[in-house]
Amino acid sequence: MKRTKHFYSLLNNAGDSVQIDLNNYNVICNDTGERKRFYHKYLAGLIKRKYDNNIDLFRTSYRSRQPVDQATKQARKIQARIDRLTTQLNQAREDQLAIQATATPVE
DSSP states (O other), X not given: OOOOOOEEEEEOTTSOEEEEEOTTOEEEOTTTOOXXXXXXXXXXXXXXXXXXXXXXXXXXXXXXXXXXXXXHHHHHHHHXXXXXXXXXXXXXXXXXXXXXXXXXXXX
16 A cells, blocks of 8 residues: 655755655654654644754754663763864874974984
């Protein structure tokens, strides 16, 4: 049995109108990574109300009401700190190499 299609006209980031079937649309939460399904009329209204009728904005910024578990939250904080410190370390190494390359030898 085929499911019916419910196409809605939404905008993308370029401001162009796109036709999307929201009846079988799966939403991915950007915090938890879980897939969610909504009734197509509710989803269309949600995108129009909270995301300025912009499907790309909705895809990149949708957050589920379900809280992120503490282990996942802690792991993300640690990974963000590791990334930040790695960037600082790489920058310090580049600065040190630049100083060594421009330094004149002492006789």
